[in-house]
Amino acid sequence: MERNVPAPLPAEQRLRRLKRIAILAPAAYMLLLLLGSQLLERLLPSPWAIRLAVIALVLIGIVIFAEWIFRIIARQQATLAQQNAELQALHEAGLAIAADLDLDKVLAQVVDQARRLIGARYGLLVMRDQVGMPPIVFASGLPADRECQLSEITSHGLLDQVLREGRTLRIDDLYLYPGERRFPEGHVTLRMLLGVPIRSGDTILGALYLADREDDTPYSPQDQLRLERFATQAALAITNARLHRRITSLAIAEERERIAREMHDSLAQVLGYVITKASAARELLGQAGRAGDAEQHLRQLEQAARDAYADVREGILGLRTGLDPSQTLLQALQRYLERWREQSGIAVDLAVEPPGDELTGLSPIAELQLLRIVQEALTNVRKHAGATHVTVQIRKAGDAVTVTVTDNGSGFDPEAHERTGYPRFGLATMHERAEAVGGRLRIRSQPGHGTTVEVEIPLRQQALAVGGTDARLDRG
Structure with a gap:
C-alpha cells in the first residue's frame, strides 16, 4: 500500500536539542555529584579519599560525556556523508537524463538512471500518450522478450493507481496481495516494488516503477524520497524533450512551407514558361516557313531550363550547408x-x-x-x-x-x-x-x-x- 515517508527532523531543531542536552547533562551530573558527596563523607574516613573519589567520578563523567558527544558527531558526519553521496548520485542521474533532447533517449535514460540510483534489479517507465492510444513503455534490467510482461502487471489494481491517480506505492511483498501479482507465464519473479508518479504541475506524465533491490533488502522511506526527487527531475527533462520534439516538428513544417513557397515563386513559374514555349515551338514547327521562330522559342526554352537547373543546384547547395557542431x-x-x-x-x-x-x-x-x-x-x-x-x-x-x-x-x-x-x-x-x-x-x-x-x-x-x-x- 501507499506509505508516507516520515518527515525528517529539521537540522536546526536537532541542533537545539543537542545544545540542551549538552548543557543539561553536565548540570545534572554535577548535581548528582553534590548529592553523592554527602554519601561519600559517611562512607569514606578521610577528606583526601573523598576528594579522590569525587575527582574519579568527574573524570569518569567527562570520559562518558565526551564519548557520547563524539559518537553523536560521528553519526552526524556519517549521515551528512551519506546525504552528500545521495545528492551527488541524484545530481549525476539528473545530468544524465538532461544531456539529450531526443525524447526516446531521455525516456530510456530515465528508467536506467532510476534503477542505478536506487539499486533495483528491474525498472519500468510507463508514459501516457494520446487519449485512446496505448501507453509508451520503457524497461530496464529485463530481457527484451520480457519487457512487455512487466507492463502487464502495472495496468490494473494498486499498481495502476500510480499512473491513474498519482499515488506513490512502496510494497515490501507483492505476495501479500494475491490479486495484484498476476504474472504472465514464465515471467521473472517479483516481490518488492516501488512506484512513483512523474508529474508536471498537476499533470501526470507517467509512472516509474522499480522492482526488487540488488541486495534483496526492502525499499526504505529514503529510497522512496530519492526516487520522488528523481521523478521531479525526470519530469523536467521529459517536458524539455517533448518541447524540443514539437519545436523540431514545427521547424520541419515551416521549412517545407518555405521550400514550397520558393518553388512556387521560381521553379513553378519557370516550368510554366517552359510549357508555354514548348507548345509555341511545336505549333510553329508545323507551319511552313516558321522554323526560325520555332528555333528562337527553343533557345528561350533552353535558357529557362538552364536557369531552373541552376536554381535547383543552388537550392540543394543551400540545404546541404548547415551548421555542424x-x-x-x-x-x-x-x-x-x-x-x-x-x-x-x-x-x-x-x-x-x-x-x-x-x-x-x-x-x-x-x-x-x-x-x-x-x-x-x-x-x-x-x-x-x-x-x-x-x-x-x-x-x-x-x-x-x-x-x-x-x-x-x-x-x-x-x-x-x-x-x-x-x-x-x-x-x-x-x-x-x-x-x-x-x-x-x-x-x-x-x-x-x-x-x-x-x-x-x-x-x-x-x-x-x-x-x-x-x-x-x-x-x-
Missing part, C-alpha cells in the same frame, strides 16, 4: 562561398573584421539565420543582378555582428519595389529571418550601381520565434 559559422560560410563561386561563375570575396575573429557569441539559431540570409542574398545576385563580383563582409563590433553582401550588378529602386508589394528577390524572406533573431535588415541599391544587403544581429540574442527554430534541425 564541429565547425564555426565562418568555416561554414567559407565552404559555401567556395561552392557557390564554382556553380555560379561569379567572383566572391570574404572579409572579416577584426581579422581572425571566429564570430563567437551568436546563438545557434542566429548563426543559422545569418547563413541563410547570405545564401538568399547570393541567390538574388545570381538570378537578378547580372553581377560579376560580390563582396561578403562580416564586422563584429560592440554587442552586434553586421554582415553586408555587396554586388556590382544592375541594382534596382528599393522604393519602387516597396510600392509594388510583391516580395521579389527574396527580400521578404530575408527580413523575416533577421527579425526572427532580433536583428534588422537594410537594403541599399540604385539602378546601375549595384546592391548592398546589410543585416545586423545582436550577440547572444535568444529569439524563439518559430521561424528561427530550424537551427536545431541543422545542428542535429
